[in-house]
Amino acid sequence: MSLHKIKFLAYYLPQYHAIPENDEWWGKGFTEWTNVKKAKPLFKGHQQPVIPGELGYYDLLKTEGIQQKQANLAKEYGLDGFIYYQYWFGNGKMLLEKPAEKMLKNKSIDMPFCFCWANETWSGVWHGSPNKILMEQKYFGESDYINYFNYLLPFFLDERYIKIDNKPMFHIYKLHDIPDLPLFLETFKKLALKNGFDGMHFIATGGYDSPEVLQNTDIEGVVAIDLFRKLRYAQNVSIFQEDSSFHKWEKIVRYYLGISSEVGIRKKPLMLNYKKGIKKLSIEIPNHKFIPCIIPNWDNSPRSGHKSLILSNATPEVFEKYFQKIVDQLQKDKDNQDFVVIKSWNEWAEGNHLEPDKKYGNGWLQVVKNIKNQIAKS
Secondary structure, eight states, rough: OGGGGEEEEEEOOOOOOOOOHHHHOOOOTTTHHHHHOOOOSSSOOOSOOBOOOOTOOOOTTTSHHHHHHHHHHHEEEEOEEEEEEEEEEEEEEEEEHHHHHHHHHOTTOOOOOOOOOOOOOOGGGGTTTTEEEEEOOOOHHHHHHHHHHHHHHHHHTTTTTTTTTTTEEEEETTGGGOOOOHHHHHHHHHHHHTOOOOOOOOOOOOTTHHHHHTTTTTEEEEEEEOOHHHHHHHHEEEEESSSSSSHHHHHHHHHHOOOOOSSTSSSOOOEEEEHHHHOOOOOOOTTEEEEEEEEEBBBBBBHGGGGGGESSOOOOOHHHHHHHHHHHHTTOTSSSSSSESOOOSSSSGGGOOOOBEEEETTTTHHHHHHHHHHHHOO
């Protein structure tokens, strides 16, 4: 694999327009911006709220030309495509599908894209109500999978949709949650062949060392969202070894102090030092299905308050060092994957975004451009 073939894709969150369901659950007019705007600093030096830059507090359905502006900006700084989160809950029920449908109709938005089926039940976990089910993910078998494919087909047929060897790339967020996974995969493959494709290019999310993923010949790759776990190990969050008798008592003390890695327990933000962690982080590509996933920053306190996870010392400079480490590893073996996935283009309430903000301007995007330019020179 030569360096110039590596492509950068970024997750794209469509929750920037009002829908009746969010109006009911969180109040009329709720979008991702609702929590972003009302965020407050939780400690001295905590940078909240984070204010968007040149694109502003856009509405994906109402702000004129916003998707065109996003695409132009992304391409200018070297991004090769968006991975739209797609919410099909079964039996035709979808949420937040309108931005992608709007983009499909507007052929002037010249930006490659694909979908990630975010097949997960929506709950109130990040809002302090983990047991509150908002929208349940359900699986209804072959007929429903056929209906889902038929909904997606106009997107797959679009020339902008990302295809590998004439196979539409389709990410699945929770592969292991699909109760009849072989049936789902086979149904999509058969329908793809019927419609002129050479199959499907399925990508799993997480579980890059899972035998189920590694041994499944239908799964072409797996996005490795494991940075937090690696950072925690790199920074010795616990004082004592896990097999130590003292570790048990440490967990009890942390519980009563509200310090925990578990969302439902912690009463104080879990802090991880991005800069410190990256220095110690061992970057390895464990197998040829592994697709690195990197994040510029993380601070989901706008959603979760004191139950949040926050990366300290996350700057474009630190992000660039981590990005460079990943690219250096990918180029070592020609059989490695040709993609790096960035989380995310616009997940503002989780503090991970490439879009411009008031503090760093286009700094996060400039990192992508710097790495892309370096690859082009190689």
